[in-house]
Amino acid sequence: xxxxxxxxxxxxxxxxxxxxxxxxxxxxxxxxxxxxKLGWLDSITSAGIDPYTFxxxxxxxxxxxxxxxxxVTFLVPWLEVVSGAGxxxxxxxxxxxxxxxxxxILFCLAMVSVIVRGLDVECTCFGKFLGGAVNxxxxxxxVVLLAIIWPVARYxxxxxxxxxxxxxxxxxxxxx
Amino acid sequence: MPCCNPLKCASMQFxxxxxxxxxxxxxxxxxxxxxxxxxxxxxxxxxxxxxAGPAVDPPPHxxxxxxxxxxxxxxxxxxxxxxxxxxxxxxPFNLASLGEMITVEQALHIYNLPYSDxxxxxxxxxxxxxxxxxxxxxxxPGAYHLTPQSFVNNTxxxxxxxxxxxxxxxxxxxxxxxxxxxxVRTRLMHERxxxxxxxxxxxxxxxxxxxxxxxxxxxxx
Numbered sequence: 001x002x003x004x005x006x007x008x009x010x011x012x013x014x015x016x017x018x019x020x021x022x023x024x025x026x027x028x029x030x031x032x033x034x035x036x037k038l039g040w041l042d043s044i045t046s047a048g049i050d051p052y053t054f055x056x057x058x059x060x061x062x063x064x065x066x067x068x069x070x071x072v073t074f075l076v077p078w079l080e081v082v083s084g085a086g087x088x089x090x091x092x093x094x095x096x097x098x099x100x101x102x103x104x105i106l107f108c109l110a111m112v113s114v115i116v117r118g119l120d121v122e123c124t125c126f127g128k129f130l131g132g133a134v135n136x137x138x139x140x141x142x143v144v145l146l147a148i149i150w151p152v153a154r155y156x157x158x159x160x161x162x163x164x165x166x167x168x169x170x171x172x173x174x175x176x
Numbered sequence: 177m178p179c180c181n182p183l184k185c186a187s188m189q190f191x192x193x194x195x196x197x198x199x200x201x202x203x204x205x206x207x208x209x210x211x212x213x214x215x216x217x218x219x220x221x222x223x224x225x226x227x228a229g230p231a232v233d234p235p236p237h238x239x240x241x242x243x244x245x246x247x248x249x250x251x252x253x254x255x256x257x258x259x260x261x262x263x264x265x266x267x268p269f270n271l272a273s274l275g276e277m278i279t280v281e282q283a284l285h286i287y288n289l290p291y292s293d294x295x296x297x298x299x300x301x302x303x304x305x306x307x308x309x310x311x312x313x314x315x316x317p318g319a320y321h322l323t324p325q326s327f328v329n330n331t332x333x334x335x336x337x338x339x340x341x342x343x344x345x346x347x348x349x350x351x352x353x354x355x356x357x358x359x360v361r362t363r364l365m366h367e368r369x370x371x372x373x374x375x376x377x378x379x380x381x382x383x384x385x386x387x388x389x390x391x392x393x394x395x396x397x
């Protein structure tokens with residue numbers, strides 16, 4: 001057993017495998033999502049959009065001043081890419097999972113706001129993949145993703161996480 | 177108990193990742209004038225409820241659209257370069273006073289400019305920013321197909337490099353809350369440096385509602 005901050009409780013190999021699956025699933029999803037919003041997938045798949053389309057979608061939520069939209073347009077996908085890479089490699093895993101959890105919570109709140117106000121907003125959450133108007137299913141999807149990422153945020157990356165190779169001073173290597 | 181290793185502290189990791197992402201986003205935003213392009217793409221009126229705009233009455237004068245004279249497959253109706261933007265048809269039409277968004281009637285006036293009696297009529301280009309399948313079904317006669325994706329995939333019309341920079345370009349999509357025409361306009365103005373790019377607000381539905389002709393099938397671009 002180690003401290004609550006530096007590393008999570010010891011977990012079984014089976015739990016480590018589950019965490020690995022959850023980590024890689026979310027990594028793939030958010031790397032795809034971020035890359036799609038940044039226009040990196042345009043030449044690979046029709047699911048990609050460009051930043052201008054994403055900016056239009058952000059504006060459609062009518063939550064941000066226009067001056068902030070260019071920053072959010074690039075900050076959100078870069079957060080997704082950086083956090084997705086962290087999850088994929090198992091580096092800064094719990095921090096990456098928390099970033100994604102925070103994003104999911106913010107997305108949920110924005111979606112609830114859109115539905116409450118009766119706005120018709122196109123969800124470019126994953127580029128054109130899983131597109132369509134924001135509705136209750138969009139929120140449910142985010143809640144499910146939140147449930148998947150939460151154990152990673154709580155317990156770490158599980159098996160095959162590169163950060164497990166880094167030993168804390170005076171401590172032991174993490175799980176996996 | 178304080179963190180023994182900052183890199184293994186979840187809160188510290190959170191801060192580090194957020195800082196890295198913010199830095200990358202900032203750099204990305206600075207490249208290729210992205211910020212001004214996004215701001216330009218956002219400078220559009222609020223969404224029009226109910227889809228296409230109001231229909232307009234057919235123009236009183238004889239339009240080339242109502243005979244074979246205006247249906248060039250190339251899309252560009254060439255006039256002399258540098259032509260002044262003068263009204264071509266009767267009525268209170270002044271090109272210089274047009275804003276970003278124009279009505280179907282104004283678009284029709286522009287469409288007819290190359291057929292006016294002006295000695296140096298301008299080059300007028302219509303651009304259809306909708307998906308290709310919709311473009312094939314119906315479009316403004318002679319319109320080019322040019323979507324936001326065309327700029328990313330570099331699938332621009334082959335003769336686009338010959339379009340005069342002072343061409344009058346009218347972009348349309350499906351009307352209403354359709355973003356494609358705004359995105360194409362932004363790209364044309366900021367990347368291709370065209371100065372006179374307008375958006376037909378009602379889109380093709382408005383054009384059709386005005387009982388103006390369309391063409392279909394593959395075009396020559």
